[in-house]
Amino acid sequence: MNILGFSYEEFVEEIVKLGLERYRADQVLDWVYQKLVFSFDQMTNLSKEHRRLLPQHFSIDLPKVVEKKVSKFDKTTKYLFELKDGNTIESVLLFHEGYATACISTQVGCPIRCSFCATGQSGFVRNLEVDEIVSQILAIEADSRQKIRNVVYMGMGEPLLNYDNVVKSVRILNHKKMKNIGIRRITISTVGIPEKIIKLGQEGLDINLAISLHASSNEKRMQIIPLASKYAIEEILDAAKQFQQNTDRRVTIEYILIKEFNDYDEDARRLAKILKEMKMKVFVNLIPVNPALPGLERPSIWKINRFKEILVESGIEAEVRREKGVDIEAACGQLRLRALQKR
Template sequence: MTYEKFVQKIQELGLEKYRADQILDWIYKKHVFVFEQMTNLSKQHRSLLRENFCIQIPKIVSKRVSSIDKTTKYLYELPDGNTIESVLLFHEGYATACISTQIGCPVKCSFCATGQSGFVRNLDAGEIVSQILAIEKDSKQTIRNIVYMGMGEPLLNYDNVIKSIKILIDKKTKNIGIRRVTLSTVGIPEMILKLSEERLDLNLAISLHASTNEKRDQIIPINRKYSIQEIINAAKNYQERSDRRLTIEYILIKEFNDFDEDARRLAKLLNGLKVFVNLIPVNSTFSNFEKPAKWKINRFKEILINSGIEAEIRYEKGADIEAACGQLRIRNLLSKQL
């Protein structure tokens, strides 16, 4: 629930408004998810809360910790038996949570493991928020940055995603700064335009991965419905309203989208936008694609920079634990079929 809705419900039960703050402090700060353990509430109040509310935190089915960089991959089971993934990433001085918005994904990008497991349903706002609480409870880390870049396409679950963001940035709950929230999308133009109306001022990352519609059609089927130019136009609108730098995600695939002309076309497409390009060598675990040679990756970056586009190469964190989205869920599903 949003803070306002929770206060309303608490008062309808005859409790004082400040009791809502006490309860949320237990949940979001102390990570106590059982009403009986909220000791500054009377037994009568705790019984009343138990009768009217439930706090559902996903169950950890599998947890893998990288020996390289401590990246932690979680596979969670929801009350209906479905599974989702979250990732805890460590940076110098802070931790980031990468969270899911759907069970599976309907977009089915050819290089992504999540899409290969099929689409089941959207997560509700509580299921999205609870991933943060579950990670913090298990890891004893305070999450400072949140990335909506796990399983699923966030803009195809728009209402629940926006509600979850508003819950997480509320000072009474997690109090995450909105500029520490990133939403990653494959690019749904009308929903990007709708997002710009929210005036949330969050970071927007667009998974472009190609500089021509012909190539993008081959790896991102939804591009046949939404062209690159439509996505770029929507991104320009978002930037004009938010004045935020955009992130462009570009997966580099050997002898497909890693040629010099691809880099030059990409630079031309992004001309006039304030952008940062994340160049990501493809993860070949669940696809037939291969990473380009290191010299070719560096050359791609150099062409962009020489064209006035800020770019960096992002190598996968947690490579030894298959931290990319969808891989643990696929393995879990396959194991159940054996």
């Protein structure tokens, strides 16, 4: 029973079942989540008897680092982690305005198969367990000695297809007696599953939501995101609006710019129009596509800036995302795909 998979309440219950006082749970969690001590032996405020008893019931398992790449330019660090069953996942440590941000995975591979994503190309294996999601943060902190301030669920997988485990992991990361990361510093990024977006808004978590829209017409979206044939843009944005009404959080729209595909003036104007019609607080993040996969080219800087200006002139807040880790294959899924190809 990996401690990292328990909610706070569940862990307290387990500790009490063993005949220990409730506050012992807080002590153990403080060692694990704050002091990054992963051996009961080193938990010096526990009695020798407790230090012997606890490992008979619990483990504290982190994934193994099998590959690590550090950018020379901005210290972005990409990890390839191996899970207990031998599957591998990627996580990234990056620095945003000087603060450490972890980008974590929620699935081994991804069933959505977006055409611009290396993870999508490598197929889908399984959902991650709660402890496998949470432990990515601790493994990054233990390796880098950087305290993670922000978490984005934007690595491998579609978080809302692993809904229960993702939401439980958010509660663990946010809990004051556990990882204690502010809820407004946690972002879930989804390709857009309307019923799950609405449900997320009703969880009582003021979490950030990012929608990977990547096109302003359903026809174009279907060409790059197979799931788009099931959910129309209007339905997704309507769900995002309901999320916002429940949480009062600004919604981020992610838009990957692909040369001569979705980078035309009419794409920008249509995007501005649909977002204005929704009457939501939105922010558009423009992301020049990573040309790692064959057939993908990013637009010129001039075209990227023009796209942004059209949005801004229409009253939509927009930014071009600054690239991180350009020298370390930081595009989602690249490291794992290469490792799989070598096998």
